[in-house]
Amino acid sequence: MSNPVLHFLIIIFVFFLQTSLAEAFCVKSTRANLRSQPKSNSKIQWVVGKYMPLVRVSKKGNWFKVADLDGERHWIYSSLLTKKYPCAAIKLERVxxxxxxxxxxxYSDYRIAxxxxxxxxxxxxxxxxxxxxDLGTVGWVHKSALWLPIQKIRVKY
Incomplete structure (x- = not known):
């Protein structure tokens, strides 16, 4: 006989276990290759610039599997990322x-992003x-135009 409450609790536990693994990072190098596999000779799917936010969804050795602002998955070498400062990416076509x-x-000197x-x-x-x-040019953008991955906090009991 199955227990619906137990099934519900298991589903909730698995959901929170999976979400607790997600961590927000920023690219710290001028350029970073996002790859199809966790190998330096695998296909480059996208080249991103400094401060690109990414969300780590898993890890294999020194490689992180990350999600970008479109939800697409890539691999990046972990030393190219940092959590020392927050970052953001433009999610609209023009801002x-x-x-x-x-x-x-x-308008700021930057004018359009x-x-x-x-x-x-x-x-x-x-x-x-x-x-x-990355050149230090500063401006203000409304939250609705930005992808701001949140940093998940792990709590141990």
């Missing part, structure tokens, strides 16, 4: 970058994030 946290502010451009998060005011690119 206005402002001098301050709001649409009433003029395109989908997949990545930045270091350096500040926040309400739902606006202050971002810096």
């Amino acid at each position: 206005n970058v402002r001098n301050g946290p709001g649409t009433s502010f003029p 395109l989908k997949y451009e990545s930045f270091r998060r350096v500040g926040q005011k309400g739902s606006w994030y202050q971002l810096a690119n």
Whole structure:
């Protein structure tokens, strides 16, 4: 005889076990190859720039299997990633970058950011994030235009 409550608890446990493995990272090198397999000679699927956020979903040796902002899976060598600072990527096709946290502010020197451009998060005011690119150019973008993977916290009892 099956116990529906027990089945439900097992499903919930497996779900939380799987989600606890997800961790947010930022690319720390100027360029990083995202590969199809955890080998340096495997096919390069995508080359990303500094500050690209990625979510680790599994690990094999020194390689991390990661998900990008589209949910696609790739492999990256772990030494190319860091958790020392937060990062963000543009998830819309084209976004206005402002001098301050709001649409009433003029465009920043950066002016327009395109989908997949990545930045270091350096500040926040309400739902606006202050971002810096790898050259140090700073501007503000609304949260709705950004992919901001969250850092999962593991709690041990």
